[in-house]
Each structure stands twice: as C-alpha cells, then as structure tokens.
Amino acid sequence: MTIKLQKIDRYRWRIPQEGDMRTEGLVFASETMIQSLRQDQSLEQVRNVATLPGIVGPSMAMPDIHWGYGFPIGGVAAFDADEGIVSPGGVGYDINCGVRLLRSELEAEELRPRLQKLVDGLFQNVPSGVGSHRHDFKLTLAEERRVLEQGAAWAVRQGFGSEGDLDHIEAGGALPGADAERVSERALERGRAQLGTLGSGNHFLEVQEVEEVYHEPAARVLGLFPGQVTISIHTGSRGLGYQVCDDFLKVMHKAARKYGISLPDRQLCCAPLSSPEARDYLAAMAGAANFAFANRQMITAWVRDTFGQVLQKSPSDLRLNVIYDVCHNIAKWEEHLIAGRKRRLCVHRKGATRAFPPGHPETPSVYRQIGQPVLIPGDMGRYSYVMVGTAEGMAETFGSCCHGAGRVLSRRAAQKKARGQDVVGELAARGILIRAAGRSTVAEEISGAYKDVADVVDVVQQAGIGLKVARLRPMAVVKG
Amino acid sequence: MTRKAGFRLIEHTADIGLEAWGADPAQVFLQAALALKSIIVGNSPVRGRDSRSMTLEGEDAGELLVAWLNEIIYASEVLEMLPAHFRIRALDDHRLQAEIEGEQLAPNRHRVAREVKAATYHQLLMEDTGDGWHARVYLDL
Numbered sequence: 001m002t003i004k005l006q007k008i009d010r011y012r013w014r015i016p017q018e019g020d021m022r023t024e025g026l027v028f029a030s031e032t033m034i035q036s037l038r039q040d041q042s043l044e045q046v047r048n049v050a051t052l053p054g055i056v057g058p059s060m061a062m063p064d065i066h067w068g069y070g071f072p073i074g075g076v077a078a079f080d081a082d083e084g085i086v087s088p089g090g091v092g093y094d095i096n097c098g099v100r101l102l103r104s105e106l107e108a109e110e111l112r113p114r115l116q117k118l119v120d121g122l123f124q125n126v127p128s129g130v131g132s133h134r135h136d137f138k139l140t141l142a143e144e145r146r147v148l149e150q151g152a153a154w155a156v157r158q159g160f161g162s163e164g165d166l167d168h169i170e171a172g173g174a175l176p177g178a179d180a181e182r183v184s185e186r187a188l189e190r191g192r193a194q195l196g197t198l199g200s201g202n203h204f205l206e207v208q209e210v211e212e213v214y215h216e217p218a219a220r221v222l223g224l225f226p227g228q229v230t231i232s233i234h235t236g237s238r239g240l241g242y243q244v245c246d247d248f249l250k251v252m253h254k255a256a257r258k259y260g261i262s263l264p265d266r267q268l269c270c271a272p273l274s275s276p277e278a279r280d281y282l283a284a285m286a287g288a289a290n291f292a293f294a295n296r297q298m299i300t301a302w303v304r305d306t307f308g309q310v311l312q313k314s315p316s317d318l319r320l321n322v323i324y325d326v327c328h329n330i331a332k333w334e335e336h337l338i339a340g341r342k343r344r345l346c347v348h349r350k351g352a353t354r355a356f357p358p359g360h361p362e363t364p365s366v367y368r369q370i371g372q373p374v375l376i377p378g379d380m381g382r383y384s385y386v387m388v389g390t391a392e393g394m395a396e397t398f399g400s401c402c403h404g405a406g407r408v409l410s411r412r413a414a415q416k417k418a419r420g421q422d423v424v425g426e427l428a429a430r431g432i433l434i435r436a437a438g439r440s441t442v443a444e445e446i447s448g449a450y451k452d453v454a455d456v457v458d459v460v461q462q463a464g465i466g467l468k469v470a471r472l473r474p475m476a477v478v479k480g
Numbered sequence: 481m482t483r484k485a486g487f488r489l490i491e492h493t494a495d496i497g498l499e500a501w502g503a504d505p506a507q508v509f510l511q512a513a514l515a516l517k518s519i520i521v522g523n524s525p526v527r528g529r530d531s532r533s534m535t536l537e538g539e540d541a542g543e544l545l546v547a548w549l550n551e552i553i554y555a556s557e558v559l560e561m562l563p564a565h566f567r568i569r570a571l572d573d574h575r576l577q578a579e580i581e582g583e584q585l586a587p588n589r590h591r592v593a594r595e596v597k598a599a600t601y602h603q604l605l606m607e608d609t610g611d612g613w614h615a616r617v618y619l620d621l
Contacts, residue, residue, distance in 0.1 A: 040493055067493045069602035069618060093597045093620045130592040131560065131585070190558050192567065200595045201621055242597040242620070246550055249601060253539060266542075266601035399530060410491040440593065480595070 002101065003043040005034065011063075011463040015043065020264075021050040026058035028402075028463050030455065033063060036408065045072035048264040051078070053272070054084025056345055058406035060397055062352050064406035064451065068092070070267030073351035076400040078336065079273060081344045085261065086278045087270035088252055088285070090348035092329040093245040095285055096292035097203075097236030097259065098170075099375040099403075100325035101306035103222070104307075104318055106229040110207035110474060112431075114310055118207065119433045119476040121306040126205055128198040128480040129437020137298075139192050145180035147195060151290030152325075155297035161304075161322075165297065167364050169325040170354060173293040175332070178286035184239070184247050187284075190290055191240025196298040199480025200441060203235040204380065205299065208472035211383060218370040218388055218469045222323050230472055231320065232384060233299050234377055236329065237292035239267050244288045247288060248281045273346055282331065282346075289330060296325055323386075324364075328353050328403035336398050347398050355389030355401035355466050363389070374466055378405045378443055379455030380434065381427055381475045385457045386470045393465035401466040405453035411444040418443035436479035445479060483612050487515035490616070491599040501609075505541055506568040508613045509548055509576070513566040516549050518548070521562050521621070522593030528564040528581035536576045542606040544576050545615055550600035552580060557595070560585040596621060 005027075013034060015025030025046040029037060035045055042065050049071055050059035056078045065074035070089030109246040111118065112173055127133045141146070147154045152166055152173025166173045176450065180188075198205060210228045213219045224230070237244075255278075256263055263269055271277035303421035304320045311318070331348045338345075347354075356363050356372040363372040371388035378384045393399055423442050424434050436442045462467040485502035496519065500511035532550055538544035555561045562582045569577040585592070597620040605616040 017608065046561060069600045069620065073494060089602075092528075093600075129593045133559075190554070239597075246598050250543070253543070253601075266604055269601070407494050410493055412489070413494060438591075438593075 003047055005043070011459050014046055017050070021047060022053070023050050023055050024058050027048050027061045027065065028063045028459055028465070029065065030063070030459050032299045033455070037065065038351050040067040042067045045070070046075065046201065046270060048078050049075060051264055051269065052085055052087065052270060053261060054080040056080050056343070057398065062400070062402040063456045064351070064402040064404050066406045068350060070265050071348065071350040074402065074406060075350045076348065076352045076397060078345040078347045078398050079348065081273055084273050084346060085270035086273055086281060086331055086346055087268055087337055087348065088245050088248040088281060089267040090267065090350050091245070091285060091331050092350050093242040094236040094329055095241035095244060096289035096327045097295065097329045098292060098325060098327040099377055100233045100296045100300065101323040102231040102303065102320045103224060103323050104229045104231070104320050106318065107227050107230055109227065111229050115433055115476055118306065118310045119435050119478065121310045122205055122303065122478050123435040125302045125306045126478060127196065128197055128478055129200050129433070130480070132437065133197050137196055138183040139195055141188060143363065144188055144192055147294045148180040148183060148287030148290050149178050150174055151293040152297040155294040160298045160301035165300065169293060169321040170327055173325070175286035175289045177283055178290050179283035180287055182280045182284040183244060183287050187240050187243035187247060190243045191238060194238035194240065195291065195295055197238060198235045198299065198478070198480055199238055200438060202445065203480055205303070205478040206232045206380070206474050207476040208232060208321045208384065209475050210470055211473040212233045212471045214468040214470060221367060221370045222373060222386065222469065223321065224470050231303055232375065232377060233296050233303070235295060235299065237288040238295065240291050241288040244284045246285065251277050251281065285331065289327060293325070324375060326353050328374055334398065345398070349400055351403050353401050353403045355387070355393050356399045357389045357391040357394045371467070374401050376402060376404060376453060376457060379450040380474055381432065381447035382453065384472045385453060386469060387457060387460065387466040388467055388470065390464060390467055397465050402456050402460050403457055405450035407449055408451050409449040414446055414449035415440065415443045417448055418446050433476040434473050434479065438480065441479050485511050487511040487587060489515060489519070492618055494618055495621045497616060499614070499616050501612055501614045503612050505613050506571045508615045509545060509568050509571060509578070510566055512545060512549060512617060513552055513563070513616055516552055516596070517563045519594055520556050520592060520596060521590065524590040526562045526564040526590065527583050529583040530561060531579050532561060533579045535590045537574060541573050542604045545606050545617060546599045546601060546604065548576055549617060553596050553598065555580055556592070562590055594621065
C-alpha cells in the first residue's frame with residue numbers, strides 16, 4: 001500500500017486522514033529518514049493505529065520509527081477514557097522494557113586500567129543470555145506476586161538498593177493498579193527464574209563515559225560532568241511480560257469481536273477502556289511493568305556490588321546513584337490538556353519514552369526545574385544520549401519522545417554484513433570492551449544495523465519535543 | 481501437482497518471520513514448527529528422548545498455529561525441553577492435538593541459538609492456496 005505523506009516542515013510529516021482513519025498520522029523524521037521509511041511497512045502501521053476507536057490527537061511516530069507488530073516501534077497514541085481502547089499490541093511483548101541510567105563519582109581515565117576486570121565482573125554477576133540466572137537468588141510464587149504489586153520497592157525491601165532510588169524511577173518504580181490475580185500461572189511460571197536477568201537480543205548493560213555536555217545547567221542538576229563514568233541498564237519484564245501480552249491478545253481478539261471493533265491487523269486487537277477485558281489487561285500489564293522495575297533495581301544492586309569489588313571502593317566513594325529509569329513499552333493513564341480542557345487519556349508508548357516538561361508534578365522534585373530525564377540508548381559502537389522533556393513536547397506529543405536509534409538492518413542482514421569482520425576486536429581497538437553470552441548477538445547488534453542515534457535526537461531537538469543534555473560514549477558493554 | 485512441504489525464514493527489520501507450506505494444514509503446522517526449531521536451537525543436535533503432548537483450542541486455524549508455536553517456545557524456555565521432532569495427531573479449525581519430542585537442555589551439548597519472545601498475529605496468514613496450504617507468522621525476538 002502506498003501511504004500519502006505531506007511535508008509539514010523539515011521534521012514533521014502528515015499522513016492525511018482518509019478511508020477508515022479516525023485521525024491523521026504525524027511522523028517526526030528528516031527527509032533522509034522518510035526515504036528509508038517508505039521501504040517498509042511502518043508508515044502503514046501509523047495509518048492503521050489511526051483507525052482505532054477513541055483516538056485523541058494524531059497517531060504519532062517518533063524519529064526512531066521502524067516496522068513493528070500492529071503498532072510501529074516508535075509509536076505514540078492516546079485514547080479517550082470513555083470512547084477509546086487499550087491494545088496489548090500498542091505496548092508490546094516486552095512490557096516496560098526500559099532504560100535506567102546510573103551516575104558515578106568516577107572519571108573514565110581512572111577506570112580504564114581496571115575496565116577489563118570490571119566488565120568480566122559485570123558479566124559474571126549480572127545474568128545475561130538465554131536461560132541464565134543467579135544461583136543465589138530464588139523467588140517463591142508468593143514473593144513473585146508481591147513483586148508484581150510493589151515493583152522496585154519490593155527489591156529495595158529485599159536489600160537491593162535504597163529507598164532513595166525509588167524517587168528517580170518513572171512512577172516511583174510501581175505502576176498503580178497492578179493485580180497479580182490477573183496474571184496467568186504460565187506468565188508467573190515464565191517469570192520466576194528470570195527476575196534479575198538481562199536477557200538477550202538488544203538488551204544490554206553498558207559502562208559509559210560522558211563525552212559531551214550540551215546543556216550545562218541541566219547536566220549539573222542531573223549530576224553529570226564531562227569525563228564521568230555512567231552505567232546504563234536496558235531490559236524489561238522478560239518472559240513474564242511476553243506471556244501477559246500473549247494471554248491478553250487472545251482475550252482482545254474475542255473482545256474486539258464482542259464490541260464490534262474492526263481491525264486492519266489482528267495484532268491491533270483491543271477492548272474499550274471501560275470494559276472488564278481492558279481493566280484486567282491494565283491490571284496485569286501494571287504487574288508486568290512492576291516486575292520490570294524490580295528487575296532493573298536488582299541489576300542495579302549487582303552493578304554496585306561489582307564496582308565496589310573490582311575497584312575496592314565504598315558505596316559513598318562511588319556514589320552510583322540512579323539518575324532516572326524510564327519505560328519505553330507501556331500504556332498509562334495520564335492527564336493532558338486538549339483544546340484547553342483537562343482530559344484523562346490512556347497513552348500508549350510502543351518504543352517511545354515519556355518526556356514530561358519542567359514543572360510537571362510527576363517529574364521528580366529534584367528535576368522539576370529542568371524537566372523529566374529521557375534516556376536514549378544508541379548502538380554499542382557509537383553513543384547514547386540524555387535529554388529532558390519540554391513544554392512543546394507536552395503540548396504536541398502527550399509528553400513523548402524517541403526511545404533509541406531504531407534498526408535499519410534485519411538481524412540476518414546485520415549478520416551478513418558482520419561476516420568476516422572481527423566485531424569485538426574492532427571495538428576493542430576503539431576502546432570499547434564487549435562481553436556477550438552469544439556470538440551471533442554481537443554480529444546482529446553491530447553499529448551498521450541501527451540508524452545513527454545522533455540523527456534521531458537531532459530531529460527530536462529540532463522539532464522541540466526534547467532537549468539534548470549530554471552524549472555518552474560506551475566503554476564496556478555486556479550483551480545477552 | 482501440490483508443492484512439496486517446506487519452510488523458509490523471512491526478513492523483518494527488527495525480528496524474523498517464517499513461511500511454511502504443505503499439502504494440508506497438518507503439514508504446514510509441522511513445517512512451521514521445524515522453522516521455529518531452526519531458529520531456537522540452530523544446528524545443535526537434539527534427540528527425541530522425551531515427549532510432551534498437548535491439546536490446544538483456538539478461534540481459527542491461524543490462532544491455533546500461533547498457539548502451537550508459542551507452546552514450543554514455552555517448552556524450550558521454561559521447561560528447558562529443546563525440540564527435536566513434532567507430531568501432529570489431529571487438527572481441525574478449532575482444535576490441535578500434537579506432540580513435541582525433544583530432550584532436556586544440556587549446556588555441554590546444546591546451545592540455545594536465540595531467545596524468541598513470542599509468535600505474533602501480525603500479518604498472520606494461514607490459507608488454502610488451491611495448490612496446498614500456506615502460512616506466514618512473524619516472531620518477536
């Protein structure tokens with residue numbers, strides 16, 4: 001299908017409302033990005049989301065948009081509480097896949113001589129890859145239910161990190177309304193051995209150096225300075241979330257039929273927000289999101305232990321504090337101002353990050369003057385970015401921003417490109433150490449498989465929906 | 481003449497898909513399972529020592545196919561039973577009786593090539609082409 005596109009300005013493109021669309025599409029992208037987007041089905045997916053009942057504002061895509069399932073990855077859509085729907089496909093299988101950023105008091109130069117030892121230690125202490133888990137940690141079913149209801153706070157109570165960490169996590173590390181009773185036995189079974197694991201694919205743990213600061217006052221508030229060591233953790237709700245999604249897709253297929261919702265793609269199946277099916281899904285989804293917050297909290301504790309062991313420094317010397325932790329696969333109840341009126345909307349972010357502006361009550365008080373931190377990982381060979389939300393973004397995108405670089409090559413194409421290349425050796429020559437559980441993961445995650453995240457954040461900055469604060473360069477990466 | 485049964489993996493920017501074909505739906509279900517096996521275990525030699533039987537129900541053949549593939553993912557991820565062979569015992573539009581034969585993951589002999597999150601419904605296809613049956617399923621990796 002050819003999708004009609006109208007250029008609004010240098011960074012905005014409209015998919016005009018036609019046919020069964022209930023609203024228009026709005027894509028944030030540069031001219032170059034649009035050329036490559038025309039090659040796949042992601043624009044059609046923006047169009048498809050625009051057909052869903054009760055959508056408020058346009059069906060949007062951030063500049064890291066790529067072809068997903070049902071919703072495009074990079075998709076943002078908000079739905080009215082009375083007329084709208086919730087769709088598990090608009091959240092994705094990896095519920096609350098997200099990123100957490102830790103700061104430190106370390107300078108990259110003092111760490112470099114111990115870097116190999118550190119990455120080996122992280123690889124040892126933080127389970128990564130298919131099927132790995134810590135042997136000193138077991139979860140009972142009763143405890144797992146508590147994880148779903150309490151999120152990161154559960155992990156803190158078990159001794160993983162401190163209360164102070166919770167203030168620096170989206171939603172305080174626990175979405176309200178979670179109900180473990182709405183999560184199937186199979187989902188609980190899939191999750192039990194996977195709490196405190198990184199997983200595989202594009203998930204990672206990265207030690208970084210602050211390479212450039214773009215916005216000095218905001219960086220100071222976040223506790224960032226040039227040459228400083230930071231750590232990023234990218235993972236989600238593991239098998240528990242995948243199973244919650246799969247379970248509820250079946251429920252939503254039936255629900256869509258029951259409520260007479262016609263679907264351009266089965267993966268967009270959904271139910272009215274006022275229905276019991278939607279309430280059950282949101283309660284289960286919140287549980288899976290909380291599992292993910294607890295997961296990142298536990299990994300944080302093991303990262304702190306490892307730094308302490310390898311560098312022989314105390315926690316107060318290292319000060320590995322959480323800067324922020326953001327979800328990028330989630331549906332949330334939020335209040336937004338629409339045509340001068342406050343409305344309660346269910347905002348779906350599928351591969352997109354919440355980016356609330358300065359002064360917003362949900363932004364942690366320490367960041368209230370600069371806006372909510374937005375963490376945007378790039379690929380393992382280049383860089384990642386820290387941004388903050390803006391008032392313009394709040395008005396235009398329901399306070400949403402991009403979540404990463406976005407793939408341009410399929411995994412097989414990336415493997416083909418990496419063939420004959422010593423990926424690990426070449427990165428090591430540039431001062432980036434890699435430890436990975438699977439060799440194929442490294443080949444699939446080569447820099448060339450992704451858009452240059454610098455181009456993505458430039459579109460975000462130029463469009464005014466986010467503000468660049470700092471760029472982080474990888475020093476060491478642990479992959480699944 | 482009806483095409484010989486088979487499968488192939490298809491490209492997707494972020495993930496991977498599979499196509500399977502055969503003379504009847506049962507052959508397609510078998511070929512789709514073999515495609516998924518090739519993704520999960522790669523070239524690791526897996527023996528058919530244990531078996532796991534199941535009866536699945538669905539709204540239509542497409543939903544059943546997704547459910548069947550998700551059972552294979554569950555067995556290999558949670559039960560750590562890697563698949564070797566599959567048997568389709570009975571299949572109609574709403575019900576599948578099938579068996580996975582395989583063995584318990586032994587890290588010294590097997591390597592799980594890839595974690596598959598789920599079989600999805602995105603652009604799901606399960607159809608009679610007039611020249612046999614054809615299916616397409618995208619997997620979330």
